[in-house]
Amino acid sequence: MNEIPVFFLHGLAYAGLLFLVSAGLTLVFGMMNVLNFAHAAMYMLGAYFSYSIMMHFTGQFWLSLMVCPAILFIIGALIERFLLRRVHKFGHVQELLLTFGLAYIITELVKWYWGNYPLAVNIGGFLGSTIQIIGITYPVYRIFIFLCAIFVGTVMALILYKTRLGIILRAAVNDSEMTNTLGVNVPLVFMGVFAFGAALSGFAGVIAGPLLSTFPGMAQEILLDAFVVIVVGGFGSLGGAVVASLLIGQLQSFGVLLFPKLSIALVYLLMAVVLIIKPSGLFGEEQ
């Protein structure tokens, strides 16, 4: 079985993509208790902005990797400030409906502006080449995706658990009134969290562009996967998202090799098993 290493690499690359897509979603849910249905639509926006940037500044992938999350950060901040905050007092269903509606509006805007057909996003240079790794020729870009996921995961963990900002964040989540009285601008904190979540989705969109297709259906396609990751990992748990991504990535990869007939169902079987054993997900807190 000299195929095992390459399937392991496939699993890692796909896990990286899954983590990047679901990190922002689980962060926003964990911190703000908002299930952001527009998350995947923002991921799509990231991919489309990246397309436009790479068209304008011929192939400036690194530029779009920095600019797109910044644009999405601003969009996210505006959405939180002017829309989400207003419906917050009406409860979760209203928040859900709002993000649901936003997802539709963003999708239609994308179709209207960029057109209802797939666009070409390709990557050249070193990232678009292949390297020899443990005796296999493997695309650099797939390894790059995994490295990006490690980078994002590490940065998030460091901010949350090692900085003052992280302490404020966790305090605001635990007891927002008390934190507010202590002189912390809690609404601003939440705005920041939502904007950061949006930036993460934009980052994931840029990363996905050269691997997948940039088309108006890409949001719907990825949303389901992202939900499976955070359901399996536990809603709101960053560590859970890491473990669930790795698990699902490998399951997808080796599933295709070992149980080809079941490959469609394997991920959902995993989800069902997890939900039966631990309904809150692997790392979710019991409510």
Next chain:
Amino acid sequence: MRRKFFGGLCILSMVLMLALPVGALAQDTIKIGVTEPLSGTFKDIGERYLDGVLYAAQVINEGGGLLGKKVEVVPVDSELKPDVATRKAQNLILKDGVKFFTGGTGSSVGAAMAQLAEKQNVIMFTYGMDAASMTGEKCNKNFFRPGGSTDGRSFALAQLVVKMGYKKIAIIGQDYSFGHEALAAFKKRIAQISPSTKIVCELYHPAGTKDYGPYVSQIIAAKPDAIFTPNWGNDLTLLLKQGRPMGMNQKIFDYYINDEVTIEALGNDSLIIGSMGAEIWTISMPTKKNEAFVNKFYKDKKRWPSYCAGKAYTATMFWAEAIKKAGTTDVAAVIKAWEGLSFDGPAGVWTMRAGDHQGQVPYWYTEIVAKNKYFKHAFEAPRGMATAKSVEVSLAETGCKMKK
């Protein structure tokens, strides 16, 4: 009691609605309803098909119309949903007296439309719905397929693969009826004509797969010298886009390789150059009638017809021939006239087999090359054809038992 009364009232009013308009119609045009997805994800394909029917109507009308009447195209947005398509079509049948329908996207829509056509005694024909079963076990007298089928395409490509001397083939398709039918027909034909040719790898992936890595690695490990796939749209794009960099360099034989939108979406010609396909209409077919059609289309519209438009155009012209032969728009007469009719059009001679209403059509091979006169990106060049006879599936094998 009250409920019964209202129920009765509803039925009564429905009956009135059905009865009224039909007699009141003034038939000064021949209407043809085109059920295509004109919104949503597959809008682009639906519009390109509709383009062909519209152009056929334009050409017919420029030439004096059909039986002295103008042809009027009525676009119907099927939303790719069988129930939506049939509901809207039903309306057109009852309110506007539309007797002819066509469409090319979604075999499920086609199957539902075929049933409706039989029930309401109108005609439905397709130029793009390929599931073999539609003129097989599901056939009926009101449904015609002047276009191709999974059987025809797979046979044509299997014959090409064998003719070019490939001995070890990997086959990969989408994991639903279309993919399975296509791969089964390919395997069947290979076994018939070249038992020494081996299928070294057979894979099915969910439609809309995002990571092709695990599939591509299995193909590479099987060391084939050619790959066959009926994949289309995104499933073709990603197979090439993710597979080529991993070292999947074999020649690819695909159903819908000459799709300019797919090629453009790849954004990198080197991924697809050298791949081959088989279609019932391709822009590069070297027939006089096709050159005339393509050039006129370009002159009128300042753009080239898509393969969707070409298929829809040719099939609609075939339908018009049947009406001309019948000399009336009476459905029974048109059905009778179309059965066994031959049409020498842009794509060679198409013959409508009476037994199952499956068009017996030649398939035209294409290869994707860098330089072409149509687009800046890579596109097709002609590579000969498979005659209708060579890809024929005998009537007995189709499983069609038509009630006449």
